[in-house]
Each structure stands twice: as structure tokens, then as C-alpha cells.
Amino acid sequence: xxxxxxxxxxxxxxxxxxxxxxxxxxxxxxxxxxxxxxxxxxxxxxxxxxxxxxxxxxxxxxxxxxxxxxxxxxxxxxxxxxxxxxxxxxxxxxxxxxxxxxxxxxxxxxxxxxxxxxxxxxxxxxxxxxxxxxxxxxxxxxxxxxxxxxxxxxxxxxxxxxxxxxxxxxxxxxxxxxxxxxxxxxxxxxxxxxxxxxxxxxxxxxxxxxxxxxxxxxxxxxxxxxxxxxxxxxxxxxxxxxxxxxxxxxxxxxxxxxxxxxxxxxxxxxxxxxxxxxxxxxxxxxxxx
Amino acid sequence: xxxxxxxxxxxxxxxxxxxxxxxxxxxxxxxxxxxxxxxxxxxxxxxxxxxxxxxxxxxxxxxxxxxxxxxxxxxxxxxxxxxxxxxxxxxxxxxxxxxxxxxxxxxxxxxxxxxxxxxxxxxxxxxxxxxxxxxxxxxxxxxxxxxxxxxxxxxxxxxxxxxxxxxxxxxxxxxxxxxxxxxxxxxxxxxxxxxxxxxxxxxxxxxxxxxxxxxxxxxxxxxxxxxxxxxxxxxxxxxxxxxxxxxxxxxxxxxxxxxxxxxxxxxxxxxxxxxxxxxxxxxxxxxxxxxxxxxxxxxxxxxxxxxx
Numbered sequence: 001x002x003x004x005x006x007x008x009x010x011x012x013x014x015x016x017x018x019x020x021x022x023x024x025x026x027x028x029x030x031x032x033x034x035x036x037x038x039x040x041x042x043x044x045x046x047x048x049x050x051x052x053x054x055x056x057x058x059x060x061x062x063x064x065x066x067x068x069x070x071x072x073x074x075x076x077x078x079x080x081x082x083x084x085x086x087x088x089x090x091x092x093x094x095x096x097x098x099x100x101x102x103x104x105x106x107x108x109x110x111x112x113x114x115x116x117x118x119x120x121x122x123x124x125x126x127x128x129x130x131x132x133x134x135x136x137x138x139x140x141x142x143x144x145x146x147x148x149x150x151x152x153x154x155x156x157x158x159x160x161x162x163x164x165x166x167x168x169x170x171x172x173x174x175x176x177x178x179x180x181x182x183x184x185x186x187x188x189x190x191x192x193x194x195x196x197x198x199x200x201x202x203x204x205x206x207x208x209x210x211x212x213x214x215x216x217x218x219x220x221x222x223x224x225x226x227x228x229x230x231x232x233x234x235x236x237x238x239x240x241x242x243x244x245x246x247x248x249x250x251x252x253x254x255x256x257x258x259x260x261x262x263x264x265x266x267x268x269x270x271x272x273x274x275x276x277x278x279x280x281x282x283x284x285x286x287x288x289x
Numbered sequence: 290x291x292x293x294x295x296x297x298x299x300x301x302x303x304x305x306x307x308x309x310x311x312x313x314x315x316x317x318x319x320x321x322x323x324x325x326x327x328x329x330x331x332x333x334x335x336x337x338x339x340x341x342x343x344x345x346x347x348x349x350x351x352x353x354x355x356x357x358x359x360x361x362x363x364x365x366x367x368x369x370x371x372x373x374x375x376x377x378x379x380x381x382x383x384x385x386x387x388x389x390x391x392x393x394x395x396x397x398x399x400x401x402x403x404x405x406x407x408x409x410x411x412x413x414x415x416x417x418x419x420x421x422x423x424x425x426x427x428x429x430x431x432x433x434x435x436x437x438x439x440x441x442x443x444x445x446x447x448x449x450x451x452x453x454x455x456x457x458x459x460x461x462x463x464x465x466x467x468x469x470x471x472x473x474x475x476x477x478x479x480x481x482x483x484x485x486x487x488x489x490x491x492x493x494x495x496x497x498x499x500x501x502x503x504x505x506x507x508x509x510x511x512x513x514x515x516x517x518x519x520x521x522x523x524x525x526x527x528x529x530x531x532x533x534x535x536x537x538x539x540x541x542x543x544x545x546x547x548x549x550x551x552x553x554x555x556x557x558x559x560x561x562x563x564x565x566x567x568x569x570x571x572x573x574x575x576x577x578x579x580x581x582x583x584x585x586x587x588x589x590x591x592x593x594x595x596x597x
Contacts, residue, residue: 008488009403015395016404019416019462022455026427029434084330091327104331106582111338113509113578115516117545118341118567121552125560126344152337155330185320206422213424215519216545220552240426240519247429247523253438261523265430269423276422280415 030269033262040256046263052226052242054260061260063267065226069236070268073147073218074211076232080151081211082204085158086193089200092159093166094188112156120220123149128221141223141235149221150214158207165199166192198286202279209275213268215240239268345571349564357565361531362547366558371566374547376533377446377526378515381543384450385457385514390507392454393461394496397503400462401469402491421459428456429523437524444525447537452520457510464506468499501588505581512577516570518545544570 038046041061049062092101128145132138138145169192177187193200215238223235224245237245243261251257360370396413404410432452442448472495480490521543522528528550530542544566551563 005486005488009399012395012399012403015392016399016413018392018396018455018458019413019420022420022431022458023416025435026423026431029431029439030427033434080333083326084333087323087326087330088334091331095327107335107338109582110575110578111334113512113516113574114338114341115518115545115570115574117516117518117549117552118345118571121548121563121567122337122341122344124552125348126340149337152334155334183316183320185316185323209422213426215424215426216549219519220549240424243426243430244519244522247433247525248528262430262434265427269427272422272424272427273419276419279422280418 026269030262030266033259034266037256037259037263040259041263050228052237054257059256063239063264065228066237066239066242066264067267068228068230069143069218069222069226070212070238070240072143072230072232072236073150073222073238074208076144076147077150077154077211078204078208080148081154081158081207084151085155085203085207086162086200088155088159089162089166090188090193093163094184094192108156108159111152114153116153116214116216117220119149119153120146120217123217123221135233138233139223139235141221141225142233143222143236144232146217146221147232150211150217153214153217154207154210157210158203161203161206162196162200165196165203168199169195198282202282202286205275205279205282209272209279212275213240213272215244219244239264243268342571345564345567348561349566349568352561352565353568357562358569362529362550366551366556366562369551369559369562371544371547371569373530373533374542374544374566375569377530377541378544380446380534380541381450381453381521382511382514384447384537385453386507386511388451389454389458389461389510393458393507393510394465394503396458396462397465397469398491398496401466402487402495417459417462420455421463424519425456425517426519426523428452429520431455432520432524443538444527444540445538446534446541448524449521449526449541449543452524453514453517456517456520457514460510460513461503461506464509465499465503468502468506469495471502472498501584505584505588508577508581508584512574512581515577516545516574518543518549521546522549 046061046063048064049060050064051060051062052065053060092104096104123146124141127149128138128140128142131145135144173191173195174187177191182190218238219241222238222241224237224241225235226237226242227234229236242264246257246261356368357370358375359372360368361373363369396417400410400413404413429452432448432455436442436448436451437444442451476494476498477490480494481487485493526546527540527542528546530540534541548563548566548570551559551566554560
């Protein structure tokens with residue numbers, strides 16, 4: 001009996017340790033291939049070259065165009081999702097009557113639950129043709145259409161996390177605001193939002209991390225041409241789309257082309273790791289979970 | 290009493306408290322702007338959902354028939370179907386549930402019932418939080434390096450399912466922990482007082498009470514796993530498969546991969562196939578989500594506690 005109890009405790013501990021092993025596995029796999037990659041390509045070239053052409057005869061390994069594509073689409077997405085997400089969060093937490101909340105919350109959850117390959121179809125075959133009616137110079141593959149769709153996709157994440165932050169503001173602070181004669185809107189934007197600001201920033205950072213890591217939507221609708229540009233009307237390739245592009249081809253194991261996806265993956269993992277950690281720390285410090 | 294009422298309560302008004310007409314107009318304007326902003330945001334959010342569903346249905350519903358569900362992929366769009374993709378997806382999901390649910394619930398039990406506040410627990414918690422935010426494509430690279438290469442499982446159904454299991458593990462752990470945490474401490478104490486051991490208490494009282502919440506998390510995890518494409522493509526799932534997976538080591542494809550394959554082709558016929566596939570995928574996802582929401586709603590009503 002005693003033995004069984006102790007055994008179960010260690011069994012459950014082993015389950016919990018899987019999370020550490022997963023992180024360890026990710027770091028091991030990424031580092032292993034990335035180190036092999038950097039034996040053939042110098043880090044200086046990787047960071048400073050302005051071209052990314054590992055599949056061409058004249059190979060260049062500058063990650064700048066891929067990072068640029070990722071940043072461009074993410075910035076467009078955040079420009080859509082942050083203001084809208086905050087407005088919706090303020091509305092839902094301070095204004096919306098219970099019935100409207102009961103309808104809106106599940107709808108937003110459905111929006112968040114749609115597979116990203118579906119958003120890719122929508123961006124490529126609906127949003128981009130629609131935008132082309134207003135902007136004729138928009139290419140078939142571009143950063144703008146999928147960027148906007150990505151923004152709508154992460155909107156529920158921004159609004160629900162910001163809403164949690166707004167909820168944690170003590171009622172006494174709001175009451176103090178009203179007692180001073182402030183209107184509801186004034187209380188919202190000069191008391192509630194500033195007090196919840198760390199939580200809102202944490203939500204924004206997490207949304208940024210999500211946008212950077214999004215794959216299928218951008219692989220389908222943004223294009224597969226590494227392009228060092230900030231023009232949202234042109235086709236770009238994100239880091240994630242590049243990994244998909246190589247994975248679809250039959251690149252043999254152990255070649256430099258095969259290793260590029262791990263090098264790109266390492267950059268992607270580091271970027272999201274930094275953002276997630278910042279967001280986690282902010283929430284840990286300012287919000288009692 | 291009288292003196293108090295007569296006394297001027299506010300002697301000097303702060304400048305911002307004086308509601309001059311101009312100030313009032315400005316406040317009114319801000320309120321209108323706020324209302325417009327909220328309306329636009331809600332319109333874009335809901336409008337996108339509606340436009341997406343309508344667009345996909347217009348493109349895909351005419352193509353959706355029995356032949357489409359029971360045919361293997363083909364060069365000719367009109368003869369192609371999603372049988373292999375459906376078979377692959379079902380296989381993936383079943384194995385993923387079998388692998389991830391026991392580990393996820395086990396980890397949650399450890400963290401809620403056994404762990405003490407120490408460095409190891411902190412490390413586990415930080416890892417789970419970070420894994421929940423790691424892009425899915427990174428899991429694909431993990432699957433490729435670990436299961437496909439290191440363990441030599443090839444680009445098979447089992448490699449794909451193990452990759453997806455690791456991907457959804459944080460979702461299950463977080464949901465199971467929340468439901469276990471919400472089981473009142475008094476239940477445990479009552480059970481201990483009757484002489485039950487720790488495991489008996491967990492098995493007979495804590496887990497049954499935490500079941501609905503955990504199930505909600507599991508359903509959401511399944512709905513996530515069904516739609517995942519990037520990790521499977523990265524670990525090397527095939528895009529053209531004309532057979533059903535018949536073993537754990539069998540090559541496979543999955544519904545979202547088949548959709549992706551059809552979207553990336555230029556012919557309009559394949560786009561229609563993609564739309565029809567999306568209708569099936571959305572239907573499954575919506576049904577799962579609706580079921581999860583329904584469970585959570587019932588749970589909330591029953592316990593009166595706001596969950597998740």
C-alpha cells in the first residue's frame with residue numbers, strides 16, 4: 001500500500017517532467033542542427049547578408065529578408081488587433097450588458113478556434129481579391145491581406161487577456177473615480193486602463209509572439225519569395241513560411257538546405273521565448289493569478 | 290446638522306472638475322468616438338467570421354457530397370476526395386488523446402496535489418507556460434529531429450501523433466489543474482478523516498469532481514489538434530496519400546494538410562475541393578467547441594464559480 005502510494009507520486013512527477021523534457025528536446029534538436037549549420041555558414045553572413053537563397057546555385061544565407069517578412073506581417077496584424085482588442089475589452093468588461101457578453105464571448109472563442117489553414121484560404125481567395133478592388137497594384141501574394149486577417153485572428157487573444165487585466169482592477173478605484181465626478185468613459189480611460197496597463201502590455205506581447213509564430217496563414221497567402229521590403233503590397237516570405245516551403249520539398253537529411261530550417265527555427269524560437277518570458281514575468285509581478 | 294448642510298462642501302473646484310460647455314462637448318465627442326471604435330471593432334470581428342463562413346460555404350457546399358467523402362485524392366479535382374485525409378486525422382486524434390490525456394492529467398495531479406513550492410516546481414511551471422506559447426511549427430521541428438530521426442520512427446502516423454501530443458499537453462495540463470484546484474479542500478479533508486489514502490482521495494473524490502472541467506480542456510485540445518497543419522508538414526507528413534493508414538508506422542496525411550495542398554494549386558477546381566474540405570473541418574471544430582462551451586456552461590451553473 002505504502003509502496004503503491006509512493007510509486008504513484010513518482011509516476012505523476014514523471015508526467016510533470018515531460019514538460020521539462022519537451023523544452024529540453026526542442027533546445028537539443030534546434031541547437032544540434034544549428035551548430036552544424038554554423039560550421040558551414042558564418043554567423044556574420046547569417047546576420048548581415050541581405051539575401052536568402054539557399055536553394056539557388058549562388059547560395060546566400062542572410063536571414064534579414066525572412067525576419068523582415070515576419071516583422072512586416074506581424075506589425076500589420078498588431079496594428080489591427082491591438083487598438084481593436086483593447087476597445088472590445090473595455091466594452092466587454094465595463095459596458096456590455098450580460099446578454100451581449102453571453103453572445104459575444106462564445107463568438108470570439110469560435111473565431112479563435114478556427115484552424116489557421118482556413119484563415120489562409122480566406123486571406124488568399126477572399127480578402128486579397130477584395131483589397132485588389134481598392135488597391136489595384138496589390139500582388140496576388142502580399143503582406144497586407146494576410147496581415148489584416150492575422151490581426152483579426154489574434155483579436156480574441158488580445159481582447160480576452162486584456163479583459164482579464166481590466167477585471168482585476170479593484171472596484172474601490174473605480175468608485176473613487178466616480179466619486180470625483182468623472183464620467184464612465186473618464187473612469188475607463190483614466191483609472192481602469194492605466195491601472196490594468198501592465199496586464200494589457202503582457203497581453204500585447206503575447207499577441208506579438210503569436211503573430212510571429214503563425215505559419216499556415218502566411219505560407220498560403222503571403223507568398224514564398226524572400227523579399228527585403230517594407231512594402232505591404234508585395235509578396236514576402238516569413239520565417240515560418242520558409243520552414244514549410246522546405247519541408248514540402250524532398251530535401252535530404254544532413255544537407256545544408258535541411259539545416260537551414262533548424263537555424264531559422266532557432267531564431268524564431270528565441271524571439272518567441274523572449275516575448276513569452278517578458279509577458280509571463282509582467283503577469284506574475286502585477287497580476288495575482 | 291444645519292451648519293453642515295449649509296457649509297459649502299467643495300470650496301475650490303479643481304480646474305478639471307469644472308464642466309465648462311466646451312469640456313462637456315469634448316467629453317461627448319470622446320464618447321461618440323469610443324462608440325464608433327467599438328462598433329467598428331465588433332463589426333470587423335463578427336463580419337470576418339460571417340464572411341469566412343459564407344465564402345467557404347458558397348465555394349465548397351456544391352462540391353460536398355458522398356463521393357467527396359469517400360474518394361482518395363486524384364489529379365482530376367472532380368474525382369478527388371478526402372478519405373485518406375479523414376482516416377489520417379481520425380488516427381492522429383485517437384493516438385494523441387491516448388498519449389496526451391494520461392500524461393496531462395498526471396502532471397496536473399502532481400502539480401496540484403503533491404508538489405511543494407520549490408525550484409523544481411517553479412521550473413515545471415515556467416516550462417508549461419512557455420510551451421503553451423511556443424509556435425506550433427517549432428513542435429514540428431522537434432518531431433522531425435526527435436521522433437522521425439532520433440527514435441527512427443520515420444514520417445509515420447505515430448511520429449505525427451506524438452508531435453501533436455506534446456503540442457496539446459500544456460492545454461490539457463492547464464485545464465486539468467484549474468478544475469482540480471477548484472475542488473474544495475474540505476472534500477479532501479473529509480476523505481482523509483475517513484482514513485482514505487492520498488491516492489484513494491484523488492481517485493474517488495478529486496478526479497470525479499474535476500472531470501467536467503478537465504473534459505472541456507481535453508475537447509478544446511482535440512479541436513486544436515484537428516486543425517494543426519504546420520507541425521505535421523514540418524515533421525514530414527505527406528501531402529499526396531491514396532490509401533488509409535493501416536498501422537502506427539504507416540505514412541499518412543491529415544485533413545488540414547489536404548486542404549493546404551489544394552489551396553496551393555492554381556486550378557479553380559482544387560480551390561473548390563479545398564473549400565469543401567474546410568466546410569468539413571469547420572463543422573467538426575465548431576461541434577467540438579460548442580460541446581466544450583456547453584459543458585463549461587453547465588459546470589458554471591452547477592458550481593456557481595466562473596471557470597477558465
